[in-house]
Amino acid sequence: MQDKEPITRALIIGAGIAGMQAALDIANSGYEVVLVDKLPSIGGRMAQLSETFPTLDCAQCILTPRTVEVGHHDRIKLVTYSEVEEVAGQVGDFRVRIRRHPAYVNWDACTGCGLCQEKCPKRVVSDFERGLGRRKAIYTLSPQAVPNRPVLDRESCLHFQGDRCRVCEKVCPVGAIDLEQEGNTIEERAGCIVMATGYDLYSMDRLGEYGHGDLANVIDGLAFERMLSASGPTAGKILRPSDGAEPKEVVFVQCAGSRDPELGVPYCSKICCMSTAKHAMLYKHRVPDGQAYVFYIDVRSAGKHYEEFVVRTVEENRTIYLRGKVSRVFEEGDKVAVWGVDTLSDRQVEISADLVVLATPMIPGGGTVQLAKMLGLHADEAGFLSEFDASMQPVETLRAGVFMAGACVGPKDIPETVAQASGAAAKVLSTFARWGKVAEGEAAARAEDL
Amino acid sequence: MRARMSAETLTSELTRRIEEISGENLLKCYQCGMCAAGCPAAFAMDMLPSQAIRFLQLGLVEEVLNSDTPWLCAACQTCYARCPKGLDLSRIMEAIREIVLQERGDYIDLGDLSPRDLAEIPQQAFIACFRKYTA
Amino acid sequence: METSQLRIPYFPGCTLNTTAKGFDTSLRASAQALGVELVELPEWNCCGATFPLLADNILDLAGPASVLVAAREMGERLAVACTTCYNVLRRTNLAIQTDEDKRQKLNLFIEAQYEGDLQVLDFLQVLRDEVGFEKVARTVKRPLTGLKAAAYYGCMVLRPASEVAYDDPENPRALDDLLMALGAEPIEYAHKGECCGSYLAVVSAQAAAEMTYSILSSAQKNGAQLIATNCPLCQFNLDSQQAEIGRRHTGYQTIPVLYFSQLLGIALGLDADDFDWEKHSVDPRPVLELVEPR
Ligand SMILES: Cc1cc2nc3c(=O)[nH]c(=O)nc-3n(C[C@H](O)[C@H](O)[C@H](O)COP(=O)(O)OP(=O)(O)OC[C@H]3O[C@@H](n4cnc5c(N)ncnc54)[C@H](O)[C@@H]3O)c2cc1C
Ligand code: SF4
Ligand code: SF4
Numbered sequence A: 001m002q003d004k005e006p007i008t009r010a011l012i013i014g015a016g017i018a019g020m021q022a023a024l025d026i027a028n029s030g031y032e033v034v035l036v037d038k039l040p041s042i043g044g045r046m047a048q049l050s051e052t053f054p055t056l057d058c059a060q061c062i063l064t065p066r067t068v069e070v071g072h073h074d075r076i077k078l079v080t081y082s083e084v085e086e087v088a089g090q091v092g093d094f095r096v097r098i099r100r101h102p103a104y105v106n107w108d109a110c111t112g113c114g115l116c117q118e119k120c121p122k123r124v125v126s127d128f129e130r131g132l133g134r135r136k137a138i139y140t141l142s143p144q145a146v147p148n149r150p151v152l153d154r155e156s157c158l159h160f161q162g163d164r165c166r167v168c169e170k171v172c173p174v175g176a177i178d179l180e181q182e183g184n185t186i187e188e189r190a191g192c193i194v195m196a197t198g199y200d201l202y203s204m205d206r207l208g209e210y211g212h213g214d215l216a217n218v219i220d221g222l223a224f225e226r227m228l229s230a231s232g233p234t235a236g237k238i239l240r241p242s243d244g245a246e247p248k249e250v251v252f253v254q255c256a257g258s259r260d261p262e263l264g265v266p267y268c269s270k271i272c273c274m275s276t277a278k279h280a281m282l283y284k285h286r287v288p289d290g291q292a293y294v295f296y297i298d299v300r301s302a303g304k305h306y307e308e309f310v311v312r313t314v315e316e317n318r319t320i321y322l323r324g325k326v327s328r329v330f331e332e333g334d335k336v337a338v339w340g341v342d343t344l345s346d347r348q349v350e351i352s353a354d355l356v357v358l359a360t361p362m363i364p365g366g367g368t369v370q371l372a373k374m375l376g377l378h379a380d381e382a383g384f385l386s387e388f389d390a391s392m393q394p395v396e397t398l399r400a401g402v403f404m405a406g407a408c409v410g411p412k413d414i415p416e417t418v419a420q421a422s423g424a425a426a427k428v429l430s431t432f433a434r435w436g437k438v439a440e441g442e443a444a445a446r447a448e449d450l
Numbered sequence B: 001m002r003a004r005m006s007a008e009t010l011t012s013e014l015t016r017r018i019e020e021i022s023g024e025n026l027l028k029c030y031q032c033g034m035c036a037a038g039c040p041a042a043f044a045m046d047m048l049p050s051q052a053i054r055f056l057q058l059g060l061v062e063e064v065l066n067s068d069t070p071w072l073c074a075a076c077q078t079c080y081a082r083c084p085k086g087l088d089l090s091r092i093m094e095a096i097r098e099i100v101l102q103e104r105g106d107y108i109d110l111g112d113l114s115p116r117d118l119a120e121i122p123q124q125a126f127i128a129c130f131r132k133y134t135a
Numbered sequence C: 001m002e003t004s005q006l007r008i009p010y011f012p013g014c015t016l017n018t019t020a021k022g023f024d025t026s027l028r029a030s031a032q033a034l035g036v037e038l039v040e041l042p043e044w045n046c047c048g049a050t051f052p053l054l055a056d057n058i059l060d061l062a063g064p065a066s067v068l069v070a071a072r073e074m075g076e077r078l079a080v081a082c083t084t085c086y087n088v089l090r091r092t093n094l095a096i097q098t099d100e101d102k103r104q105k106l107n108l109f110i111e112a113q114y115e116g117d118l119q120v121l122d123f124l125q126v127l128r129d130e131v132g133f134e135k136v137a138r139t140v141k142r143p144l145t146g147l148k149a150a151a152y153y154g155c156m157v158l159r160p161a162s163e164v165a166y167d168d169p170e171n172p173r174a175l176d177d178l179l180m181a182l183g184a185e186p187i188e189y190a191h192k193g194e195c196c197g198s199y200l201a202v203v204s205a206q207a208a209a210e211m212t213y214s215i216l217s218s219a220q221k222n223g224a225q226l227i228a229t230n231c232p233l234c235q236f237n238l239d240s241q242q243a244e245i246g247r248r249h250t251g252y253q254t255i256p257v258l259y260f261s262q263l264l265g266i267a268l269g270l271d272a273d274d275f276d277w278e279k280h281s282v283d284p285r286p287v288l289e290l291v292e293p294r
Helices: A017-027 A044-048 A059-072 A115-119 A167-171 A221-228 A272-286 A306-315 A368-375 A414-449 B013-022 B034-038 B049-057 B061-065 B078-082 B089-104 B115-120 B123-133 C013-017 C021-033 C059-074 C083-098 C100-110 C123-131 C133-139 C174-181 C198-202 C205-221 C232-240 C242-248 C260-267
Strands: A009-013 A032-036 A076-079 A082-090 A093-100 A123-125 A134-136 A184-190 A192-195 A199-201 A218-220 A249-253 A291-296 A320-323 A326-332 A335-342 A347-353 A355-358 A362-364 A402-404 C006-011 C036-040 C077-080 C119-122 C148-152 C226-229 C257-259
Touching (some): A017 A059, A017 A414, A082 A368, A093 A192, A221 A272, A272 A306, A320 A335, A335 A355, A335 B034, A402 A414, B013 B061, B034 B049, B034 B078, B049 B061, B078 B089, B123 C198, C013 C021, C013 C232, C021 C260, C036 C123, C077 C123, C083 C100, C083 C119, C123 C133, C123 C174, C148 C174, C174 C226, C174 C260, C198 C205, C198 C232, C226 C232
Parallel strands (some): A009 A192, A218 A355, A291 A320, C006 C036, C006 C077, C226 C257
Antiparallel strands (some): A123 A134, A335 A347
């Protein structure tokens, strides 16, 4: 190690539930944390979820106390809307250059009153709402955003596109809008790094047999989560995107792209059996006279109380599970025709659906592979980060002082993510503690020398 | 009836030959049913394409040799286009036909076709039938 | 007429020479009008009509391989009209290119030194990529305005995609785009690439009738007045099965099924008298009369 004393400060990349959990564990143990996320606010994918299996907790309700605690924590420095650009140094003294994207809002002055977004005349399709809802050109991801500070998206802003507008600037009561703002880079130093860059979903564009993502009433699981969310674009109502009608026949397709080494990804995405069962169940809660169908190859419900959850979906919510894949999905009038099979009854099956929900697989969060390269970490063929030793050192990477947790390591649900994040935090803490002991020992030795 | 299974029944000469001449590993199939879901001819078959593979996996070859499924496969490759494991069922069906043709002779007698059919059916269909349905 | 000439070796195949003459005549005439000189291979044999699917089958590759060798002597590209021939020739060519063992055995067998360095093109592909649909549109004399046409691709140009497709295999566009260039209105329907039954008519009347019925009725439900295809076998099946379909499905209304080249020829203002209309089970001429005369 270096001569200087190692830095007992952690840098965490990605502020989803994994990054937040690790940050809180470390910060609550008395060490400083820098928490970086590329999005304007923290929470990651969990902020998009409705209710969580197997308990059906409201995701927002269990998430918000965490985001608020992270947001207010004395020892956590939040660096959102930012990306890590370069990492130099080594364990004990990483020097990290972080690029902050211009928000065109002076966040120190902003009070989060929301007037700018309210008055902004430009609406665009929202990624956070998975295309089902819209946001303004100046926006926060959600009303519960932490930090509750807006960013202005240059690509959609009328002013930046050459029109006269500057409405936000005019209405902001504290003059926080700064249309001349430029991005900047900051340097942070840390002794350890935790990777927590999470996941994206495999794009529906790549599923030609299911309409290439071009069919309005064929959506992915996260879009369905937004529909189910009380704070989502439909205020929790299940509505057919094409015309807003209440769908009475809903087909869920598991393994839409997963376990498919030929055209999709070879691995099992692990959470979809459960998220699909949850979707079918919540759909029936919202539309009691509707019918849900699930096409599946296997139902993998190996977590605690998971099998019981699936059984409830079948027995109580009377969801029909059809054993087999769906070969094609296409529009037929205002319906979506689904051609599947049930290999248990040896029948080709056709369903005229109002809505089709594809359980597309988790893939590593955007930028994970580049970060891995930058940090000298290994990733598998799919781009998920590799363990130092998959059995015995599951949160360690090949690089000393760099740990990892959550969906960037492989598909996993929230309980597993949180457990792994606490595991990674424990590794950081034990590293810091060891350094403390060494420092103490050295001090003692020096004292003896005197 | 119970299917008796043993190491011996699972490794019959016939399955081995089907794998060899089709060039496909039958155990790659994980029975997802994608092929059956999309097969345009399955409605007329007595056994779904995926089921045919299943019987072969289990060494129950006779079931497949007596089925009309291989003969109703149009080699359209819809199944192959979407099979997540990349199995080309049209090759497996061809292998099954080949074995039946060798064992039992022609499946159809092209001589039975009416003169009208002979005049109208495009050459390509004719030759295809000749190659797929006769020994 | 057109001055800039595109010369390309051409393989008509058995079917265009016999039962699908209307395809051949309309295709040659249209090509000429578009400045494409199709140079028929001086001597050719049958492509074999199905790509041999057995792993060890070298013998049945000899036929298509000889065609490829003959074509290579004339240039680096070969245009094929029949989609079955296209499929077989293209896959054989790819096998020769990529499979060392097959290449050696085949060359020995047909006494050639062929490396697979030939581009096998479907005629529709030539139209799209070499002539360009824009140019086709500019050359149109008698636009097929108001004609609602269902483009039907069949299997042979779509599957296996990695070997033969020049279009999105799940949502092909080439033929739709051509119909649009001709002034017709291509309708959207789900069965563009569903199999018509191919050679199954010979063994199962039920399979043939029901497979074609699902395609024809899907096109009709979506407003098609006619079906345009690039496959002679599909044309035959879709066209000739309609009598049987009528017997099985009461109230069934027939719909004409044309080779795309027949529509192309008409739109280019060519004399369509020798497009072999008598061969069609469902006479397309009444529908074609809806098109404004030139
Ligand atoms: C449809 C669906 C339903 C689900 N339902 C449930 C459920 O009911 N119960 C359950 O337990 N689990 C559920 N899950 C799984 C759950 O979403 C995940 O387990 C969890 O979100 C993983 O958390 P994470 O922090 O690892 O990743 P994420 O939540 O993806 O967080 C990663 C964070 O890292 C940031 N980031 C990514 N790349 C970079 C970068 N290069 N630089 C900076 N920041 C970056 C992202 O912006 C994000 O904020 C569901 C998943 C899906 C798809
Ligand atoms: S699609 Fe492939 S893996 Fe699935 S059942 Fe058919 S052959 Fe087996
Ligand atoms: S190739 Fe044969 S088994 Fe496969 S989808 Fe076509 S007809 Fe069915």
